[in-house]
Amino acid sequence: MTHMDADGGVIEVRWQCCAQNDDGPETAVDAGEYKCTYDPAAPDFIPYDDLTESDVLSWVWDSLPEDNDKAAIEQNRTERVEAQIERNATEETGVPWAA
Numbered sequence: 001m002t003h004m005d006a007d008g009g010v011i012e013v014r015w016q017c018c019a020q021n022d023d024g025p026e027t028a029v030d031a032g033e034y035k036c037t038y039d040p041a042a043p044d045f046i047p048y049d050d051l052t053e054s055d056v057l058s059w060v061w062d063s064l065p066e067d068n069d070k071a072a073i074e075q076n077r078t079e080r081v082e083a084q085i086e087r088n089a090t091e092e093t094g095v096p097w098a099a
Contacts, residue, residue, distance in 0.1 A: 001048070001056065008047030009038040015060045019077035021085055028080035030073050034063045 002012040016031040036059065038045060046055055061070040 003048040007040040008049055009040055009045070010036045010048060010051070010056075011038070012036060013056055013060055015057075017073050017077055019074070019081045021081055024085065024088070026081045026084035026088065028077040028084070030077055032060075034060050 001010050001014070003010045013034040013036065014031070015034065016029060018027060018029045020027040040047075064070065064073070
């Protein structure tokens with residue numbers, strides 16, 4: 001996150017969603033950035049030092065378009081990992097003359 005020193009207002013959040021196969025090398029990542037606009041006089045303003053992970057994640061997920069929301073991103077990453085696992089299960093590398 002990038003924030004202002006003077007009042008603790010967050011101006012940018014960079015996020016990443018990664019799915020991976022715990023038993024293999026397959027991974028799929030999606031990432032982005034959320035540009036924040038804040039008002040330190042607003043009643044719901046939270047200074048940088050008081051933020052929780054939950055606060056920031058809610059900003060990120062709420063900023064996404066409905067057709068590419070948290071559930072869609074997570075499902076897509078999972079499907080990409082599953083496709084890699086399936087592809088890797090049917091492919092082999094090497095040469096036939098090496099033991």
